Amino acid sequence: MxxxxxxxxxxxxxxxxxxxxxxxxxxxxxxxxxxxxxxxxxxxxxxxxxxxxxxxxxxxxxxxxxxxxxxxxxxxxxxxxxxxxxxxxxxxxxxxxxxxxxxxxxxxxxxxxxxxxxxxxxxxxxxxxxxxxxxxxxxxxxxxxxxxxxxxxxxxxxxxxxxxxxxxxxxxxxxxxxxxxxxxxVDGTMFTPDPTKRQKNKITIVMVSRLVYRKGMDLLASVIPQICSCHKDVQFIIGGEGPKRIVLEEMRESHDLHDRVQLLGAVNHKDVRDVLVQGDILINTSLTEAFCIAIVEAACCGLSVVSTRVGGAPEVLPPDLIYFAEPSVKDFVQTLHKAIEDRRKGKFVPPFDAHERIKKIYTWxxxxxxxxxxxxxxxxxxxxxxxxxxxxxxxxxxxxxxxxxxxxxxxxxxxxxxxxxxxxxxxxxxxxxxxxxxxxxxxxxxxxxxxxxxxxxxxxxxxx
Known part of the structure; x- marks a missing residue:
């Protein structure tokens, strides 16, 4: 030995x-x-x-x-x-x-x-x-x-x-x-906020994930049309690739949401931060999750987080940085509505404050x-x-x-x-x-x- x-x-x-x-x-x-x-x-x-x-x-x-x-x-x-x-x-x-x-x-x-x-x-x-x-x-x-x-x-x-x-x-x-x-x-030096990258007069909702069943792509496909119909200033950016991409493409086509739902395809890890800083809210629709590093990276970039209450996700972030919903269309839509309204009213933790907190909690x-x-x-x-x-x-x-x-x-x-x-x-x-x-x-x-x-x-x- x-x-x-x-x-x-x-x-x-x-x-x-x-x-x-x-x-x-x-x-x-x-x-x-x-x-x-x-x-x-x-x-x-x-x-x-x-x-x-x-x-x-x-x-x-x-x-x-x-x-x-x-x-x-x-x-x-x-x-x-x-x-x-x-x-x-x-x-x-x-x-x-x-x-x-x-x-x-x-x-x-x-x-x-x-x-x-x-x-x-x-x-x-x-x-x-x-x-x-x-x-x-x-x-x-x-x-x-x-x-x-x-x-x-x-x-x-x-x-x-x-x-x-x-x-x-x-x-x-x-x-x-x-x-x-x-x-x-999370690497706190890599995932830093940049409010200048966000589009003014828009609420941008981001997801970066593998597009597979376990990540709740069917749930996401049902949530997006309802949110878009209620909030005209909301747009979605979705990064990732997988077999469930076709479900999102069909949803976007059937509801004519090409100008409001952007599918980026595969995103290199070095480019994830550049995608996240464009958003105001990150959503996680996973049906099962042991930890979910994506919500930590998003919070470190100053985004509000809306996640399904599954697995180890409730253990990850402080309560004031995340909204939880049951993995159902009705509850997730209601929770996302609240997060959007809070964002409009300015009721969220300032991005750089969230960044400082997260990078101290989670270090490699x-x-x-x-x-x-x-x-x-x-x-x-x-x-x-x-x-x-x-x-x-x-x-x-x-x-x-x-x-x-x-x-x-x-x-x-x-x-x-x-x-x-x-x-x-x-x-x-x-x-x-x-x-x-x-x-x-x-x-x-x-x-x-x-x-x-x-x-x-x-x-x-x-x-x-």
């Missing part, structure tokens, strides 16, 4: 969701990684290939990202195979001298498989759950069983809200003591410090042997438990094959340390390319 007196860790963040894909999980991984680098830890990110983006890339401050040559199978996730990812992930873990594998998102196949392989190798694992799930439909039942299997062998779990913690504990059948709550955060440096405490805890835990591991899997169910045990035994056998017959750990060359970025720039000209050649044999791109 690689533990120094200063407790600096070598961390591998793993998820199917990372840049250039945009979303809350992607932003969380990137921002947390940057702050952990700042605090002296080593961090690498592992995800699957995104189009032509394959191999090893360097992002800001020398953050290294491995884009593995696996093709997304469904919803940006790779095909679940359990064993086929082991050789490449093992190579990366050894090459980067990883001590902690941190998986993100219950949807991510790659995260679950990476944590499973890491535990087989004796590494410590942490998992962050970013979503809420139900218990009754077929999709939720399957996802919850996979989560139960994955977390039965995980050292610690992080949830982004107390509601999310309750949901995860019930779904995965784990002890509440092994779950910590660490909320998301604070998230990194609290995550660091979790890392310290899992590193200091007394390791258990393979027998205890198999027992934890066996307890997952009368049938599924036996299948999980078989998978674990086969994985241990595969590790033996990789270590003795394929590529012993001693033959895997350690990666050259290229962080911090200042040192990397100075050294990159003199580093022998044969030394830093990655095992994927992929061309690298160095990005500031």
């Amino acid at each position: 690689h533990t120094r007196k200063t407790m600096k860790h070598s961390i591998c963040m793993v998820s199917d969701f990372f840049y250039p894909n945009m979303g809350g999980v992607e932003s969380h991984i990137y921002q947390l990684s940057q702050c952990l680098l700042e605090r002296g830890h080593k961090v690498v990110v592992v995800t699957h290939a995104y189009g032509e983006k394959k191999g090893v890339r360097y992002l800001s401050n020398g953050l290294k990202a491995y884009y593995l040559p696996f093709i997304p199978f469904y919803n940006q996730c790779i095909l679940p195979t359990i064993f086929t990812t082991f050789p490449l992930l093992r190579n990366i873990f050894i090459r980067e001298q990883i001590t902690i594998v941190h998986g993100h998102s219950a949807f991510s196949t790659l995260a679950h498989e990476a944590m499973f392989h890491a535990r087989t190798m004796g590494l410590r694992t942490v998992f962050t759950d970013h979503s809420l799930f139900g218990f009754a439909d077929a999709s939720s039942i399957l996802t919850n069983k996979v989560l139960q299997f994955s977390l039965a062998d995980t050292n610690h779990v992080i949830c982004v809200s107390h509601t999310s913690k309750e949901n995860t504990v019930l779904r995965a059948r784990i002890k509440p003591q092994m779950v910590s709550v660490i909320p998301n955060a 440096r604070n998230v990194a410090k609290r995550t660091e405490v979790v890392y310290k805890q899992v590193v200091e835990e007394v390791p258990y042997d393979s027998g205890d591991r198999l027992i934890s899997f066996y307890k997952c169910g009368p049938l599924s438990g036996k299948l999980f045990v078989i998978a674990a035994v086969l994985n241990m056998f595969l590790l033996w094959i990789l270590e003795t017959l394929w590529q012993p750990a001693k033959d895997i060359e350690y990666a050259v340390e290229l962080t911090p970025l200042q040192n990397f720039r100075q050294r990159s000209q003199s580093i022998d390319s044969s030394v830093v050649e990655n095992k994927l044999s992929a061309k690298r791109t160095y990005l500031d």
